[in-house]
Amino acid sequence: MVTKNTKPGKVVNLRKTSPYSIKASINKSTYQKYEPRRKDLYIRDTKLIGFYIRIRPHGKKTYNCEAKLNGIGKKVTVSIGDCSLFTAQQARKMAQENLVKIKTGVNPKEEFKKQLADGHTLVDLAEEYVSIRELAPNTVKDYLYRIPNQMPKLCNKDIKDLTVDDFVSWWSGAKAKVSREVALRYVSSLLQYAIARKYIDENVAKDFRKGVLGGVKKRLPKQTHISKLKIEDWVESLVRLSPPHPDFKDFKGPDAYWEEPSISETSRDYVLFLLVTGKRKSEASNLKWKNIDFDVKTITIQKTKSGKIDILPMTNLLWHLLKYRYESKTKHKEY
Template sequence: MANITKTYVERSATARDDGKPAFFFDDEIKGFGVRVTSGAKTFIVDRKLNGKTIRVSIGRYPDWSVQAARDRAKELIVEFDKGNDVRQQEKRRGDAAVTLKNAFEKFMSERQLKPRTQTDYCRYMDHYLSDWMGKPIATIDSDMIMARYRKIAKSSSGAAQASSVMRTLRSVFNFAIATYGRAVLPENPVASLTAKRAWLRDKARTDHLRPHEIKPFIVAARALPNAVMGAYIEFILLTGARRSEAATLKWRHVDRKARTLTLKETKNHTDRVLPITPRVAEILDAMWHVKIGEFVFGARDKDGKPSHITEPRKAMATLNDAAGSTVTVHGLRRTFSTILESLDCPGIPLKSLLGHSLKGDVTTAHYTQITVERLRPWAERYEQHVLSLVAAPLTIDEPAGESATR
């Protein structure tokens, strides 16, 4: 026993040589003491409750002063003497203070999400909900949800993005309810959007590159300072691959001998084999010479480790400026489909190239096998058409009489 003072804590309360915690208790306040390890000194209270000794941590020194720890110890001892389990009180107090940031970080660490999904979720929180991250989740109510949803929908982000943000938030709140209980979060406030039938419908997007925009778009892509990003965007335009399918393409899924590549991370959870066309082969060759790790479109993450390309938004803005277009990355798939259809590509090869399901058709689902060689002529015809547009001279419509003044 000792008198726990600042001097005692700093000089006399030392760790044991065997690495086990050492305990020093106060001779004035029974049960108040300090637990010492090689890395920390923590104030504690040991007290009996229902015949069992309960230990509660108060806080570390010097974050807690000796006097503050003594005062808190007295409060805890009073609660113990009343028969109250202060551990449950502390837990409820801690749960009530769970912030959206706490819940989201736990959600992200425990849920198994694809890298692309992780990126989207983090972007939603950082861009649209950053001012809520420090708020206790119990204070975010349905009125706040409705106001923020409408604000995002009315912005340039649109209703589709607003709905994606709220669906993500709904998942985080459902996770929080399962983790912390309804005592912390009685109900999911995002559910009010469904109850009030307030979800907004967004018109289907139709963005795609028009023929005259393709040449300046591709020329600008090939001139990007980040050559991997430029190649990645051109690859999507030439193959119709989804952005995540292209980003996660690995070298081991590229078969040069068979002139095929296999997309693994597809939306319908099946592998999709595509033909390697001449220009796509050139892109693959260029990527091999700057190879980083296992991914074709390699990059390094924030820790410097080999990864794959992730966010093309800034590059897409540059290319749209150059082409006078407003196309999204997914709009490049729409371009692929639109041009192929204009070349009279039949529906089944077109669906197969895009990776759309053929299950609705009994013949194609159970009998006819659509091989990669059935797709190759159409992929090559599409590529030749696009490259012919790139090779064509740019034409500029001039106001009448403009050239006569030069």
């Protein structure tokens, strides 16, 4: 700081003030006196410390206030509103109220977020959650369908009023065990999201899962296998249940081999495709001809559960199976 002595005992501060921070007594016409500048311009009130006008480079002018939480913590800034919507007197009064809250340890922003949570149900929360998160279409549908249908009574309550006892009662009365476990997992995720949004302070669904149930045991995937010794017989039986291949129509005795068809050739080929590739049913049923390359013998699965593209080598069986279907007169143009 540079100072200059003018008279004995008097010091004049010559420090240059910022062109983007001005002190003034804010009144009804203050915001109209200043034009936007290259950077944000702050007009700070000389009477109420922490009350100021902010003028953005693009021209927007707003009343604001700021102070340190409890007077010593982090700085909290609250936007009061556009200068054209409030008089200076109204803005000053609102600033005083907010500054008192901040200095006594109350963050007006968090208080406002909690007020927004009023009237939030699990259904409201689910709709907000799936609109923000990048979920698979089937998962979105499941959230929006399962929660209101699986736990209608809980959906009638505000999320702030949900208790562990509510979940104990619901869990005891739920009939479908697997479905209730999925619903509980969904709700736990929703309430965790609500905590992040400052709607609530605790996740009672999580407390119920861990504190009351001791955690929901994960169900192991089915481990049913066809023995290597029986796989050939199993495939042969599957083929015999379907219509014979046209190439065999002139061979002697096909009727002695093929039984009366009980499944279509499409069903047969679908099962064989799943058996050989190990892919999911949805991945197989959504496979398009454009994703099959007969020249390099590859199959490209675009829509996998993990979201990644999966390229499979084509076995001889798959090549003949798909080639026959591709050249068939009854084939679908796209799938």
